[in-house]
Amino acid sequence: MATVEDLERIAALTGxxxxxxxxxxxxxxxxxxxxxxxxxxxLPIARLEPAFTPRRWEEAxxx
Amino acid sequence: xxxLVYRPVTELSGEIRTGALSPVALLEAVLARVERCRGLNAxxxxxxxxxxxxxxxxxxxxxxxxxxxxxxxIPVSLKDLIDTRGVRCTCGSxxxxxxxPSTDAAVAERLRDAGAVLLGKNALHEFAYGITNNNPHFGPxxxxxxxxxxxxxxxxxxxxxxxxxxxxxxxxxxxGGSVRIPAALCGVVGLKPTFGRVSRHGVFPLSWxxxxxxxxxxxxxxxALVLQAIAGPDPRDPPTLGQSVPDFRAGLRTSVxxxxxxxxxDEYHQEMADDVRSQFRAALETLSGLGxxxxxxxxxxxxxxRVAATAVILAEASSVxxxxxxxxxxxxxxxxxDLLRQGLFLTATQYLRAQKVRALLLKEVDELLRPYAxxxxxxTPVAAAAIGQKMVTLGGREVEVRGAMTRLVRLINFVxxxxxxxxxxxxxxxxxxxxxxxxxxxxxxxxxxxAHAYERATPWHTRRPPDPPDER
Numbered sequence: 071m072a073t074v075e076d077l078e079r080i081a082a083l084t085g086x087x088x089x090x091x092x093x094x095x096x097x098x099x100x101x102x103x104x105x106x107x108x109x110x111x112x113l114p115i116a117r118l119e120p121a122f123t124p125r126r127w128e129e130a131x132x133x
Numbered sequence: 134x135x136x137l138v139y140r141p142v143t144e145l146s147g148e149i150r151t152g153a154l155s156p157v158a159l160l161e162a163v164l165a166r167v168e169r170c171r172g173l174n175a176x177x178x179x180x181x182x183x184x185x186x187x188x189x190x191x192x193x194x195x196x197x198x199x200x201x202x203x204x205x206x207i208p209v210s211l212k213d214l215i216d217t218r219g220v221r222c223t224c225g226s227x228x229x230x231x232x233x234p235s236t237d238a239a240v241a242e243r244l245r246d247a248g249a250v251l252l253g254k255n256a257l258h259e260f261a262y263g264i265t266n267n268n269p270h271f272g273p274x275x276x277x278x279x280x281x282x283x284x285x286x287x288x289x290x291x292x293x294x295x296x297x298x299x300x301x302x303x304x305x306x307x308x309g310g311s312v313r314i315p316a317a318l319c320g321v322v323g324l325k326p327t328f329g330r331v332s333r334h335g336v337f338p339l340s341w342x343x344x345x346x347x348x349x350x351x352x353x354x355x356x357a358l359v360l361q362a363i364a365g366p367d368p369r370d371p372p373t374l375g376q377s378v379p380d381f382r383a384g385l386r387t388s389v390x391x392x393x394x395x396x397x398x399d400e401y402h403q404e405m406a407d408d409v410r411s412q413f414r415a416a417l418e419t420l421s422g423l424g425x426x427x428x429x430x431x432x433x434x435x436x437x438x439r440v441a442a443t444a445v446i447l448a449e450a451s452s453v454x455x456x457x458x459x460x461x462x463x464x465x466x467x468x469x470x471d472l473l474r475q476g477l478f479l480t481a482t483q484y485l486r487a488q489k490v491r492a493l494l495l496k497e498v499d500e501l502l503r504p505y506a507x508x509x510x511x512x513t514p515v516a517a518a519a520i521g522q523k524m525v526t527l528g529g530r531e532v533e534v535r536g537a538m539t540r541l542v543r544l545i546n547f548v549x550x551x552x553x554x555x556x557x558x559x560x561x562x563x564x565x566x567x568x569x570x571x572x573x574x575x576x577x578x579x580x581x582x583x584a585h586a587y588e589r590a591t592p593w594h595t596r597r598p599p600d601p602p603d604e605r
Contacts, residue, residue, distance in 0.1 A: 124549025
């Protein structure tokens with residue numbers, strides 16, 4: 071679980087100033103999202119290459 | 134004149150071609166209707182004078198026998214994040230409020246080449262990043278079916294405009310349902326083509342791997358003919374290269390009897406309000422009555438797909454806006470800024486994990502769809518919420534309006550499939566309900582044929598909203 075201090079450090083790294091009160095508001099949805107993303111590790115994706123483009127016409131033919 | 138503004142392109146174009154209807158007269162009727170319906174706040178910029186000049190040009194060309202096709206002389210509007218040469222393009226934002234592009238977006242070029250008359254630029258959710266169209270800079274857009282209701286978004290001005298007779302066609306964009314949601318909530322047709330079918334060159338991005346451009350219209354046939362005009366390869370948007378473009382309108386005449394349609398019956402897709410459920414069930418009976426073989430199917434990993442799609446849009450949108458989030462945060466509305474800031478706190482590996490999930494889903498979804506002409510689900514699990522409403526009840530619990538409205542549409546952007554929303558009745562408050570058909574990749578022709586068959590068997594697309602209060 072991230073803390074507000076974690077978010078402050080990341081914000082500083084990216085050069086973005088965000089008031090502490092606003093970071094506190096962002097914390098709950100971010101922690102929820104991070105937990106959801108963690109659960110994606112359970113899917114059989116380890117050997118897959120990321121699909122940056124959902125469709126490539128040049129590689130496909132209509133069925 | 135009211136009848137004229139509610140007629141589909143297919144009828145209007147037949148009369149324009151023969152000279153029975155003047156493009157100038159049609160435009161004036163639409164402009165009068167726009168003025169009558171100002172309270173909807175469906176437009177950010179109206180280009181009446183330029184449109185009049187274009188309509189006169191169209192009339193002269195047609196009189197000389199230089200008819201260009203079904204969109205010649207037809208008034209169209211564009212969501213205000215589609216670049217238009219010499220006409221400001223605000224993206225519904227304060228940051229770009231005074232930006233005037235020097236060139237047209239690819240889709241604007243193609244509509245101009247087809248002879249369409251550009252009526253103006255439609256209102257949208259700020260930077261297309263939301264589904265209410267409660268815009269902090271330009272005010273809320275209202276739903277013609279209930280002035281206290283949202284039209285959906287982010288192409289909400291487009292949905293409201295087409296529903297209220299402010300032109301028969303608008304182009305919107307759909308990153309997580311933003312064409313289909315307003316189509317459903319406003320009782321019109323909204324088509325999201327396959328990823329890469331339509332060039333996005335000159336369209337302000339929300340999320341590069343999820344963005345699509347598509348039409349909102351009054352009928353499925355109109356959606357087909359607009360798609361015909363805007364589809365095709367464009368070197369400026371590489372995912373469009375390599376495609377061939379079939380005759381979508383001709384495909385509508387294909388019989389769909391005997392074809393298989395998959396109903397999404399997994400728990401994720403079955404969570405919907407009672408009034409939506411009753412309309413959805415009636416729609417399934419109609420499909421069976423058309424001779425379609427309606428079978429139960431389950432979308433693979435819908436909850437995981439939703440999480441991955443959320444990560445992708447958050448990260449990509451934050452990348453698009455990175456400089457402004459750092460330098461001009463006060464120029465965003467609070468809701469948009471919150472989302473853009475959330476994306477800053479995702480790691481590169483989380484983003485790539487989401488894209489790996491997409492790779493997995495692409496295989497699974499294509500496999501699922503192979504035997505089916507289309508999948509079917511409601512477009513939204515609830516009808517239009519009130520303006521300012523934050524939560525709705527779904528499945529016995531309170532959920533955010535945004536989450537509810539995008540629930541059944543966002544997954545389809547993630548896998549790049551074509552999908553269309555068509556009107557399928559009215560809910561408890563007399564508000565429209567939408568039915569979503571999802572097609573095989575690159576096979577909009579079959580998708581449109583199924584949707585067209587359903588539309589022809591039902592009266593919903595012929596219904597008109599009440600006139601809004603006259604604020605002239």
